[in-house]
Amino acid sequence: xxxxxxxxxxxxxxxxxxxxxxxxxxxxxxxxxxxxxxxxxxxxxxxxxxxxxxxxxxxxxxxxxxxxxxxxxxxxxxxxxxxxxxxxxxxxxxxxxxxxxxxxxxxxxxxxxxxxxxxxxxxxxxxxxxx
Amino acid sequence: xxxxxxxxxxxxxxxxxxxxxxxxxxxxxxxxxxxxxxxxxxxxxxxxxxxxxxxxxxxxxxxxxxxxxxxxxxxxxxxxxxxxxxxxxxxxxxxxxxxxxxxxxxxxxxxxxxxxxxxxxxxxxxxxxxxxxxxxxxxxxxxxxxxxxxxxxxxxxxxxxxxxxxxxxxxxxxxxxxxxxxxxxxxxxxxxxxxxxxxxxxxxxxxxxxxxxxxxxxxxxxxxxxxxxxxxxxxxxxxxxxxxxxxxxxxxxxxxxxxxxxxxxxxxxxxxxxxxxxxxxxxxxxxxxxxxxxxxxxxxxxxxxxxxxxxxxxxxxxxxxxxxxxxxxxxxxxxxxxxxxxxxxxxxxxxxxxxxxxxxxxxxxxxxxxxxxxxxxxxxxxxxxxxxxxxxxxxxxxxxxxxxxxxxxxxxxxxxxxxxxxxxxxxxxxxxxxxxxxxxxxxxxxxxxxxxxxxxxxxxxxxxxxxxxxxxxxxxxxxxx
Numbered sequence: 075x076x077x078x079x080x081x082x083x084x085x086x087x088x089x090x091x092x093x094x095x096x097x098x099x100x101x102x103x104x105x106x107x108x109x110x111x112x113x114x115x116x117x118x119x120x121x122x123x124x125x126x127x128x129x130x131x132x133x134x135x136x137x138x139x140x141x142x143x144x145x146x147x148x149x150x151x152x153x154x155x156x157x158x159x160x161x162x163x164x165x166x167x168x169x170x171x172x173x174x175x176x177x178x179x180x181x182x183x184x185x186x187x188x189x190x191x192x193x194x195x196x197x198x199x200x201x202x203x204x205x
Numbered sequence: 206x207x208x209x210x211x212x213x214x215x216x217x218x219x220x221x222x223x224x225x226x227x228x229x230x231x232x233x234x235x236x237x238x239x240x241x242x243x244x245x246x247x248x249x250x251x252x253x254x255x256x257x258x259x260x261x262x263x264x265x266x267x268x269x270x271x272x273x274x275x276x277x278x279x280x281x282x283x284x285x286x287x288x289x290x291x292x293x294x295x296x297x298x299x300x301x302x303x304x305x306x307x308x309x310x311x312x313x314x315x316x317x318x319x320x321x322x323x324x325x326x327x328x329x330x331x332x333x334x335x336x337x338x339x340x341x342x343x344x345x346x347x348x349x350x351x352x353x354x355x356x357x358x359x360x361x362x363x364x365x366x367x368x369x370x371x372x373x374x375x376x377x378x379x380x381x382x383x384x385x386x387x388x389x390x391x392x393x394x395x396x397x398x399x400x401x402x403x404x405x406x407x408x409x410x411x412x413x414x415x416x417x418x419x420x421x422x423x424x425x426x427x428x429x430x431x432x433x434x435x436x437x438x439x440x441x442x443x444x445x446x447x448x449x450x451x452x453x454x455x456x457x458x459x460x461x462x463x464x465x466x467x468x469x470x471x472x473x474x475x476x477x478x479x480x481x482x483x484x485x486x487x488x489x490x491x492x493x494x495x496x497x498x499x500x501x502x503x504x505x506x507x508x509x510x511x512x513x514x515x516x517x518x519x520x521x522x523x524x525x526x527x528x529x530x531x532x533x534x535x536x537x538x539x540x541x542x543x544x545x546x547x548x549x550x551x552x553x554x555x556x557x558x559x560x561x562x563x564x565x566x567x568x569x570x571x572x573x574x575x576x577x578x579x580x581x582x583x584x585x586x587x588x589x590x591x592x593x594x595x596x597x598x599x600x601x602x603x604x605x606x607x608x609x610x611x612x613x614x615x616x617x618x619x620x621x622x623x624x625x626x627x628x629x630x631x632x633x634x635x636x637x638x639x640x641x642x643x644x645x646x647x648x649x650x651x652x653x654x655x656x657x658x659x660x661x662x663x664x665x666x667x668x669x670x671x672x673x674x675x676x677x678x679x680x681x682x683x684x685x686x
Contacts, residue, residue, distance in 0.1 A: 128376055128379060179364045189354055190357075200354045201358055201431040201434050201435055202431065
């Protein structure tokens with residue numbers, strides 16, 4: 075009974091189902107935060123959550139838990155028991171980009187707060203139609 | 206020569222900013238001018254060369270490739286030409302109106318150029334994502350560069366909306382990779398229709414939202430006027446001339462390559478974008494906002510014409526793109542000159558313009574944007590209308606004419622302020638360089654309108670190449686199955 079449960083949990087389909095459900099749930103949380111909050115920092119955090127959800131989604135679906143990391147395969151001879159390295163390289167790049175965007179956004183928010191004392195996009199009024 | 210220089214040279218030059226900055230403001234402008242002029246010449250050397258594929262590192266289909274064909278070459282020349290004209294403005298402007306940190310400014314201008322050129326040239330969908338981000342991040346920084354309240358507000362808004370857009374694009378790219386196991390554009394194009402229907406729909410929807418935000422498509426363009434208002438006018442000139450064109454190319458490059466349906470839908474979106482933007486422009490009092498709405502309107506017309514897919518309309522769209530880029534570059538450069546002199550971008554400032562060259566340049570830019578002969582805009586609009594008439598799309602035909610009438614409303618209002626009564630002209634000292642620049646750019650779109658037969662074969666070929674998905678796939682893959 076317990077053995078069966080463990081094998082079922084260990085099968086790629088189950089793991090991938092967990093990854094898909096979890097990451098889409100995370101994406102939904104991020105999207106909710108993006109729409110529901112007006113604080114600049116909270117919006118940036120929501121964006122970050124959405125990005126992380128996509129990384130988990132991609133990595134979870136593109137790799138098989140029973141295969142090893144690309145560098146630990148059979149020494150580049152048959153490429154049999156290793157995962158596809160492309161998604162991992164892509165995700166690394168995307169993480170770096172996301173980090174850069176986030177730090178830029180936070181530095182904008184800090185500078186904006188220092189200059190105006192505002193930290194909320196609902197208070198922004200410098201732009202727009204003027205009569 | 207290899208197309209890799211289009212991306213490598215700006216990225217490499219960005220590293221040299223310390224050295225250039227130490228030599229002074231003129232050196233920064235000269236470096237930018239030499240660089241963009243060199244790239245323009247390099248682009249000119251590709252004219253008539255067919256499709257050139259540059260594979261970096263390994264062989265197909267794993268290689269990172271750059272493809273330059275007559276469609277992407279058109280956009281490369283548009284970007285480098287705009288950048289050359291922009292750096293002339295940079296060179297001529299007076300010392301007191303300089304930006305605070307010229308060296309950093311130079312870095313982000315270079316990144317913007319590298320990013321947009323990469324968007325146009327790359328044949329790898331993940332690299333496209335990276336270039337979208339490079340373009341985006343440099344655009345956010347350039348928007349907020351002044352660090353004033355307005356600029357920072359614009360920068361934050363742009364960063365949030367831009368990140369959401371690239372998230373959607375990234376989601377679409379992930380789904381494509383999970384389905385097809387490749388990032389190579391040609392392989393994706395070949396197998397795109399073999400995916401299950403719902404997946405195709407989701408990918409198209411995500412891509413449409415992401416790239417629609419970037420290409421300013423209605424109803425995803427609510428952010429544009431704020432950003433154009435927040436940014437310095439000379440930066441807005443680059444956004445309108447370079448970035449908008451690059452994203453329109455990317456949108457339709459992928460649209461044709463993947464053979465996505467929804468043609469009528471995109472066409473209608475373009476027409477609605479145009480009408481709504483022109484109507485909104487009527488109510489504005491700030492020149493930057495008026496020209497921002499006018500840019501959206503022109504983009505809408507171009508998108509509608511490209512979605513129609515008729516050869517005449519597509520060729521006309523190419524005329525309109527280069528015409529709009531040159532005219533908006535000129536208009537925003539003049540706005541930035543007026544802003545330094547009078548400290549305002551309100552349309553009443555136009556009443557104070559006392560320089561004949563500036564008035565003439567403004568009037569010519571208005572006329573070409575309205576599509577009046579003998580300027581380039583006329584040729585573009587005429588061909589687009591011909592295309593719509595041939596396809597029997599009379600609703601769209603009428604809508605374009607109505608939009609032109611609305612457009613005439615606000616451009617004639619501004620022209621009235623330039624030449625009409627109630628003027629109070631004040632002196633506007635202009636250097637000889639600026640005077641020649643204000644004659645050079647109208648000269649270019651006058652040339653486009655009078656000698657259109659010189660450009661017609663090239664633009665026609667570019668238009669045909671843009672929609673030729675099979676040729677792209679065949680050239681990129683070569684012998685690979």
